[in-house]
Amino acid sequence: MDVIEKVERKDERGNTIQYSLYKGFVFPPVISSNIRDLVINTAQLKCRQDDVLLYTYPKCGTHWMYNILRMFLTGNLTYAGTPVYLEFFDIDVINNMQSPRLFATHLELDLLPDDMKNGIGTVVNIIRNPKDAAVSYYCFLTSLKNVGFTGGFDGFLNFFLKDEFFFGNWFAVIKDWLDIKKKYPKMRTLMLYYEDLKRNTLSNLERVQEFLGITSDKDFCKKVMACTDFTTMKQKHKEESKSIQEFKDFSEDGVLPVYRKGEIGDWKRWFTPEQSQHFDLIYKEKMQGYDVDIVFE
Numbered sequence: 001m002d003v004i005e006k007v008e009r010k011d012e013r014g015n016t017i018q019y020s021l022y023k024g025f026v027f028p029p030v031i032s033s034n035i036r037d038l039v040i041n042t043a044q045l046k047c048r049q050d051d052v053l054l055y056t057y058p059k060c061g062t063h064w065m066y067n068i069l070r071m072f073l074t075g076n077l078t079y080a081g082t083p084v085y086l087e088f089f090d091i092d093v094i095n096n097m098q099s100p101r102l103f104a105t106h107l108e109l110d111l112l113p114d115d116m117k118n119g120i121g122t123v124v125n126i127i128r129n130p131k132d133a134a135v136s137y138y139c140f141l142t143s144l145k146n147v148g149f150t151g152g153f154d155g156f157l158n159f160f161l162k163d164e165f166f167f168g169n170w171f172a173v174i175k176d177w178l179d180i181k182k183k184y185p186k187m188r189t190l191m192l193y194y195e196d197l198k199r200n201t202l203s204n205l206e207r208v209q210e211f212l213g214i215t216s217d218k219d220f221c222k223k224v225m226a227c228t229d230f231t232t233m234k235q236k237h238k239e240e241s242k243s244i245q246e247f248k249d250f251s252e253d254g255v256l257p258v259y260r261k262g263e264i265g266d267w268k269r270w271f272t273p274e275q276s277q278h279f280d281l282i283y284k285e286k287m288q289g290y291d292v293d294i295v296f297e
């Protein structure tokens with residue numbers, strides 16, 4: 001159905017979530033553009049062979065990978081802040097970018113540009129364990145305003161586990177990506193894991209370099225590694241991030257509060273044993289049949 005439905009759900013403790021539902025896809029209220037136009041413009045985006053699209057589920061390392069990719073694509077080690085997102089910026093910002101273009105999205109796989117699905121341009125995807133992603137998401141949203149969620153961590157977690165959640169349910173989204181070769185066999189993708197990137201950074205950077213078709217250069221990888229280490233990026237973000245008009249509705253200064261801890265396993269400080277057990281049960285049920293080794297600690 002071609003209708004945009006505004007949804008508000010409230011649980012018995014008063015935790016509330018609001019979103020828009022369009023053709024079965026869930027959009028958070030921070031998407032201010034017309035959702036119908038966004039979906040059409042994204043699908044019809046004219047891609048170029050050297051385009052790089054970064055797909056991430058929210059809070060899974062977008063800024064980190066964006067800066068890595070940008071350093072490789074430009075050969076310049078300057079901190080580049082927050083990416084241009086398909087869903088937050090006018091499509092003409094992307095249309096008018098110089099090649100090689102690099103832009104990001106949290107939009108679900110089926111919503112990505114048709115050209116990308118047909119192998120024009122490449123996609124890098126970074127997956128993070130959903131417990132840390134949920135904690136990071138909760139901390140992020142509760143430090144902003146007008147984002148469509150109010151309440152405590154327990155309420156947030158329950159919403160996070162539901163089928164209808166901002167930018168899709170984590171399990172459904174990740175399974176879609178794991179099935180990519182069946183769904184979109186022509187799509188050129190590199191899938192990386194946040195935890196592996198953190199523990200084996202250099203070898204992952206070498207994979208990224210190779211995927212981008214850049215001549216192998218270990219020394220440059222080492223420099224990129226140093227410039228994109230969590231502490232360095234956090235400091236640079238504080239000193240250099242520019243205000244972004246598109247984020248002013250929910251972040252007063254137009255700068256996203258992105259760099260919190262950058263750790264694997266911080267969820268242990270947030271989840272109660274009961275919450276963790278419940279989450280594990282759902283994880284087991286939903287990921288059944290998927291041979292994927294998500295690292296939680």
Ligand code: A3P
Pocket residue numbers: 056057058059060061062063064132135136137139198228229230231233258259260261262263266
């Ligand atoms: P935490 O909230 O757990 O600290 P995104 O960019 O997709 O919004 O993701 C934000 C998450 O990635 C935050 O997680 C942030 O700290 C983490 N992150 C950002 N840069 C990082 C880096 N260089 N190394 C490790 N984690 C990083």
